[in-house]
Amino acid sequence: MKQYGVSSVFSFARLGALLLKEFIQMRRDRITFAMMLGVPLMQLVLFGYAINNDPKSLPAALVATSNDHYTRAMVSALQTTGYYRFDHVAENAAEAEALMASGSVAFVVTIPSDFARRVERGDNPQLLIEADATDPAVASGAISTLGTVAANALLRERGMEAAAAENARSQLEVVVHRRYNPEGISQYNIVPGLLGVILQMTMVMMTSIALTRETERGTMENLLAMPASPLEIMLGKVLPYLVVGAVQVVVVLIAAKLLFSVPFMGSLPLLLFAILVFVLSLVLLGYTISTMARTQMQALQLTFFFFLPSILLSGFMFPYRGMPDWAQIFGEIFPLTHFLRITRAVMLKGAEFPAIAGEIGALTIFVALFAGVALLRFRRTLD
Amino acid sequence: MNAIEVRNLVKRFGTKTVVDHVTMNVAEGEIVGFLGPNGSGKTTTIRIMCGLLTPDEGEGQVLGYDLLTESLKIKREVGYMTQKFSFYEDLTIAENLEFVARLYRLRPVEEYVGRTLDDLGLSSRRNQLAGTLSGGWKQRLALAACIMHEPRLLLLDEPTAGVDPKARREFWDEIHRLAQGGLTVLVSTHYMDEAERCHRISYISYGKLLATGTVDEVVKNAGLTTFVVEGPRLDQVAAALEGRPGVEQVAPFGTTLHVVGSDKKLLDAALEDIGKRKGITVRPGETSLEDVFIQFMAGSKDNMA
Numbered sequence: 248m249k250q251y252g253v254s255s256v257f258s259f260a261r262l263g264a265l266l267l268k269e270f271i272q273m274r275r276d277r278i279t280f281a282m283m284l285g286v287p288l289m290q291l292v293l294f295g296y297a298i299n300n301d302p303k304s305l306p307a308a309l310v311a312t313s314n315d316h317y318t319r320a321m322v323s324a325l326q327t328t329g330y331y332r333f334d335h336v337a338e339n340a341a342e343a344e345a346l347m348a349s350g351s352v353a354f355v356v357t358i359p360s361d362f363a364r365r366v367e368r369g370d371n372p373q374l375l376i377e378a379d380a381t382d383p384a385v386a387s388g389a390i391s392t393l394g395t396v397a398a399n400a401l402l403r404e405r406g407m408e409a410a411a412a413e414n415a416r417s418q419l420e421v422v423v424h425r426r427y428n429p430e431g432i433s434q435y436n437i438v439p440g441l442l443g444v445i446l447q448m449t450m451v452m453m454t455s456i457a458l459t460r461e462t463e464r465g466t467m468e469n470l471l472a473m474p475a476s477p478l479e480i481m482l483g484k485v486l487p488y489l490v491v492g493a494v495q496v497v498v499v500l501i502a503a504k505l506l507f508s509v510p511f512m513g514s515l516p517l518l519l520f521a522i523l524v525f526v527l528s529l530v531l532l533g534y535t536i537s538t539m540a541r542t543q544m545q546a547l548q549l550t551f552f553f554f555l556p557s558i559l560l561s562g563f564m565f566p567y568r569g570m571p572d573w574a575q576i577f578g579e580i581f582p583l584t585h586f587l588r589i590t591r592a593v594m595l596k597g598a599e600f601p602a603i604a605g606e607i608g609a610l611t612i613f614v615a616l617f618a619g620v621a622l623l624r625f626r627r628t629l630d
Numbered sequence: 631m632n633a634i635e636v637r638n639l640v641k642r643f644g645t646k647t648v649v650d651h652v653t654m655n656v657a658e659g660e661i662v663g664f665l666g667p668n669g670s671g672k673t674t675t676i677r678i679m680c681g682l683l684t685p686d687e688g689e690g691q692v693l694g695y696d697l698l699t700e701s702l703k704i705k706r707e708v709g710y711m712t713q714k715f716s717f718y719e720d721l722t723i724a725e726n727l728e729f730v731a732r733l734y735r736l737r738p739v740e741e742y743v744g745r746t747l748d749d750l751g752l753s754s755r756r757n758q759l760a761g762t763l764s765g766g767w768k769q770r771l772a773l774a775a776c777i778m779h780e781p782r783l784l785l786l787d788e789p790t791a792g793v794d795p796k797a798r799r800e801f802w803d804e805i806h807r808l809a810q811g812g813l814t815v816l817v818s819t820h821y822m823d824e825a826e827r828c829h830r831i832s833y834i835s836y837g838k839l840l841a842t843g844t845v846d847e848v849v850k851n852a853g854l855t856t857f858v859v860e861g862p863r864l865d866q867v868a869a870a871l872e873g874r875p876g877v878e879q880v881a882p883f884g885t886t887l888h889v890v891g892s893d894k895k896l897l898d899a900a901l902e903d904i905g906k907r908k909g910i911t912v913r914p915g916e917t918s919l920e921d922v923f924i925q926f927m928a929g930s931k932d933n934m935a
Contacts, residue, residue, distance in 0.1 A: 268718065276720070468712050473733045476702075
């Protein structure tokens with residue numbers, strides 16, 4: 248009756264038993280199961296539509312004492328940039344100040360009463376734009392377009408089309424190509440990033456409680472008393488989530504195409520390969536956390552301790568290159584950082600393998616590292 | 631060959647020595663009771679024997695396999711039943727058994743599981759979640775799962791805690807049936823009646839093995855003298871005896887009082903005037919296993935202080 252395998256370290260039959268058990272438990276846990284599929288879709292729709300790095304149509308207040316045609320031309324020029332939406336016309340500076348303080352408007356545009364006179368005289372006309380820069384990102388786009396728009400509008404309004412053209416010609420011409428995303432659509436950047444964030448969220452969280460749940464329920468002791476090796480237990484816990492991850496990837500990629508029309512320039516097999524390595528690193532990280540935490544609560548706390556810096560420093564929310572050097576170095580220790588570069592490069596730039604080999608290499612190091620640490624830690628938890 | 635042969639096992643957790651030079655031999659086919667107060671190191675010793683913990687010191691063989699280097703082989707031929715129900719409550723009865731059968735690579739799985747379910751009388755409830763079973767049934771399921779792979783040694787850690795007397799009785803009948811088939815059993819327990827159903831017992835306290843042998847041997851070797859006091863107002867007698875030299879235990883048993891001491895002369899002297907009280911009779915009694923254990927517990931507490 249005793250059919251003992253050649254290898255005591257690994258047997259497919261035992262791994263199969265562990266996998267089957269895990270899938271049955273996953274299926275019984277309806278809420279978790281729903282979460283695994285519902286969460287990615289919900290986050291994708293929510294963040295995909297909500298996050299915008301280049302906000303337009305911002306509320307603005309106009310303080311204008313005269314109603315001459317120069318003033319009107321100025322206002323319409325600002326409105327056509329798309330950044331300003333003049334909801335409020337303030338009688339005086341104090342009223343405008345109150346509007347900004349209360350947060351009702353993001354800009355106060357003040358056109359002085361002698362604006363027209365100065366324009367006519369060619370006497371250095373001035374225009375005051377006050378921006379609420381508490382959030383620098385909000386104001387930056389609106390302010391950057393301002394100079395040229397205002398100058399050209401003024402020249403045109405004075406019937407100096409020729410001069411405007413001349414002005415443009417004589418100046419240094421800077422040619423800017425916004426490559427890979429010419430229209431500067433935030434979603435093209437956000438949605439591929441979300442793929443990484445969603446995977447990280449569910450994969451690390453689910454696996455981090457995998458082992459502690461067994462410990463907490465007392466089933467770990469029994470599992471260890473039976474002939475299952477640490478490697479089998481680890482794979483048995485980690486592989487089911489690889490399948491869940493695969494489903495999430497399909498959901499997110501289809502949604503990216505259908506809902507957000509994110510271009511897919513590169514090779515799908517290459518991206519899928521990168522995702523596989525990334526997800527492996529995540530589940531192993533989660534499993535490592537699982538070997539450290541004593542309770543499921545601790546595991547979740549450790550997971551969240553990891554989430555925030557990884558989301559903020561990976562380049563998902565804020566430009567990676569905008570961070571100081573030490574923070575960039577710190578950011579390198581998150582698999583998400585490398586995955587974001589890969590997914591954006593493959594999806595938007597059509598990058599081939601050589602271009603992302605370095606990043607995939609980094610993810611591979613994470614996989615080896617986490618697997619090693621997890622197996623080492625696991626042996627110790629026996630005692 | 632002995633099923634268990636361990637020498638000088640030591641296990642420390644931090645600065646606390648939980649198992650302190652325990653030496654133990656269990657012959658094949660024997661049922662050995664493992665007794666001792668809470669936190670005395672019973673569970674830790676059992677965990678060392680089934681390869682769940684590595685001892686800090688000591689050596690030995692379990693089923694002929696080296697304790698330190700062959701724990702995987704030991705795991706395959708030992709059935710270990712944990713103190714707490716440790717099968718999956720969110721799996722059905724059959725799924726739990728199938729899981730165990732697959733882990734031990736018992737083939738065909740369905741045959742093993744089917745036979746076990748029939749033996750348990752749970753075939754009709756095979757699709758019931760294990761978590762919905764009552765305490766007694768959980769215990770029976772756990773035992774069945776532990777012996778499905780036909781182990782040569784069964785380690786049971788307080789298997790009958792919280793189980794009603796009838797289920798306990800049936801459980802012990804089953805243990806004896808298994809032992810007759812050649813299975814060796816080491817079972818930890820708090821219950822004296824269960825200790826008396828073992829071939830031999832070992833008593834452990836604060837990590838030290840204090841006594842080992844058959845129940846009679848342990849009682850005899852303890853060298854205790856017991857007197858039974860009968861009569862009216864025994865509470866007053868008890869109060870009077872408490873603290874007298876030679877009186878080590880005074881415990882009411884129904885309408886009688888058991889007075890126990892290790893020095894017979896001192897005890898005789900202490901009881902002399904009591905016997906002369908009106909209506910009170912003092913007669914020599916039989917020392918029970920419980921008296922011995924309480925004596926052990928009191929003794930080892932002194933060691934700790």
